[in-house]
Amino acid sequence: MQRLILKRLGLMVVMLLGLAVITFTVANIAPGDPARLAAGPDASPDMVEKIRVERGFDRALPVRFGLYLGQLAQGDLGTSVYTGRPVAQDIAVFLPATIELVLFSILIAVVLGVPFGVLAAVWQNHLPDHAIRFLSVSGVALPMFWLGLMLQWYLSLELGLFPLGGRLGTFDDVPTTITGMISIDALLVGDLATAGTALMHMVLPATALSFPALAAIIRVNRAEMLEVLGRDYVVNARAQGIGPFRIIAIYALKNAILPTLAMIGLRFGWMLGGTVLVESVFDFPGIGLYAAKAAISSDFEPIMAVTLILGAAFMLTNLLIDLMYALLDPRVRNQI
């Protein structure tokens, strides 16, 4: 087990290096002159050239990549031209918001997706199945940002049920920063009202963000349950007189959840990417919105940092999922 974790962490470093190469190349061949941007709109050509040399923008790409890696190795993520602050500082502010949003979204997707998948399988080709399949097809078909806009327009503007965007209202007090996740911080200091407000702010973006994942989880779990419910050990359990609830919720689900887990891991990655769209729609100050603004202004170092951090988060989640696999399936456990 420990060996597996160490091996995977080692592999992660290699994969992150690959990710860095790709992102670095793409960000640099994209149009836009970083020196020009850094210098500001009013700078003279001389000043732009000066900044170009000063920041090393004039050197060859591999050299710059080497320098960038050296800088990363020292724990320096660079400076954002756009915010004017160190990238590390920006990320410390924005990352917790995104983690909070993504965790909330994953929670929605799993808590609804798994039971819906089970229900659809148990009621295959009956009304609950049709309804749930309609939901899951919509989830796959509707673009996240469009769904976000529609939710915002109808539930927020028309009905006024939820706030339009942001993490808290303009006049709400932000609780003391502990984890940076407002709802959790508020709970930790016992401020239920603020925790509630923070959650209400997350309902719409989290719904938009979780919908495609929800759809995928339902579909995988439904298919897998159907398969497992037809297996011999289910017949045997029924022959022993074991009741349907126990058979479905325990005997079958523990087998069917395994592929669903893998799907959850993959969808987590999609969600991290989706935050770029959803946070923009809901003006949710997370790392996605930060990345979107950085990309628009060709702010190179934040783009690199966000990509690497999201990549690492995705890899860590999937390592975690693999470990959960081993926890649930003794056959996998023996192999590691």
Place this chain on the structure above:
Amino acid sequence: MTDHPLLDIRDFSLVFDTFDGTYHAIDGVNLSLQPGEALGLVGETGCGKSVLTRAAFGLVPSPPARITGGSVQLQGRELLGLSDRALRQVRGREVAMIFQDPMTYLNPVFRVGTQLVDAIRAQSGGQTKRDEAKAIALDMLEKVQLPNPNRQFAAYPHELSGGMRQRVLIAMALAAKPKLLIADEPTTALDVTIQAQILDLMAELVADMGLTMIMISHDLGVVAQVCSRIAVMYAGKIVEDAPVARIFDAPAHPYTKGLLAALPHPFRRQDRLESIPGTLPDLLHPPAGCLFAARCPHAAPICAKPVPMRRIDDSHRVACTLYDPAREKDRADA
């Protein structure tokens, strides 16, 4: 022997509603078992042996299956039409089943002990406490001669061999001290030496516990080892039903004769084993008469009419026109 059979299946018919039409899987089967009897149900793959015994106790999902008639009585109590809950109790307490492939009938992600305890508790309708169930389970593992029961109790199925798993399944099935045991090809998936061990064990347990048993198999040899009576099924019907010795010495139905001819003989030199020409009839559109007629060397015009089961003597029944007095008359007329 008492007059009341333990299990009495009468005119049992079952169809599957498929995309292509109605598949007549079981057609008017009559079968009854006296307490303590061991019946072998034989026939080729797809003849309806497993479906019959599973459907009788509510184990075939409906739809697509649909029971179209008949009755199934266990100790005089009608089972068809019982609620799911009531059937579950019957399955747990009175009828036990052992299946073909021990590799796939245990849940791979739960410990053997957990599955045994769950089954034992379910069999008693939740009356048995967890630690009592564990004691029963360990006792049963001992009874099925599983080496080192305490260790196997904590093992996962994939850590056990096929023979060991089949022993676990037997322990599970017999823990509730059922009256009827249905063994659905319990040794088919095992290699020959293990097969013999399991058959010995089953014969021993059946005698010890005074069980009534139906053993399903396509292997006449296996059935002869354990059973006293054999019922031969063909295409969803029982075509012959007689004591083991009669089946081997004086088979009446041409299909049974064909099956026996297909067995290798220990003293005769044979280059090739006999086989029965042709294949199973299309059960989406079954013919009205004998289903075996198309493959039968003795087929006659009369075989196109429905063929009832006919008693040759007290213990021997057969569904064949060869034993129909009308056959000769029919031939004479023609």
